[in-house]
Amino acid sequence: MSSKSEKYAYRDLKVCTKDCLCLFVCPTGATDNETGQIDFSKCIGCGNCAASCPSRAISMLPRIYPKQKEKNKAVIKELFYLADSKIEQIKILKCLLDRSNNDDEKRFLKALIHSNKVMIEDMMRESSYMLPQSRNTNKLLIGLKGKDKGIDKIIDKLLNKLEVND
């Protein structure tokens, strides 16, 4: 058992075809876990399992994520401005969708709504709001607290798991 390795193995259960090659090559037995997931505490990060998996179901993940790159404040401001304009566009498109009786038109409007959402996601990522370990994400999560007890519980769990590294 080692918690000092730089990486640990993660098995994607949706991709795993359960042929069990990883069980034979793991020197610590970390892959043979009743939960179906790899036992992180036993993993020494050798990578044997990932290399042997024919389904590419195993990824080696870093235990400590690198710090995010500094973003220019002016760029972030513009990205937020753009994201706001996309949100406005989505609101308008949804109104048009509600009023439309034409199937082709509806499909087109839905595609536009979807593409706007994807663009917002990209812009948030560029503004460092998509990295779970970023301080921005941490602040965002804390800001979402206090509206619903159920959501607060989930946020608290996330805050406990996500170590901020700026």
Ligand code: SF4
């Ligand atoms: S080798 Fe890959 S596909 Fe086979 S059990 Fe292990 S993770 Fe699943």
Ligand code: SF4
């Ligand atoms: S990386 Fe090595 S120690 Fe960790 S689960 Fe895979 S084979 Fe086992």
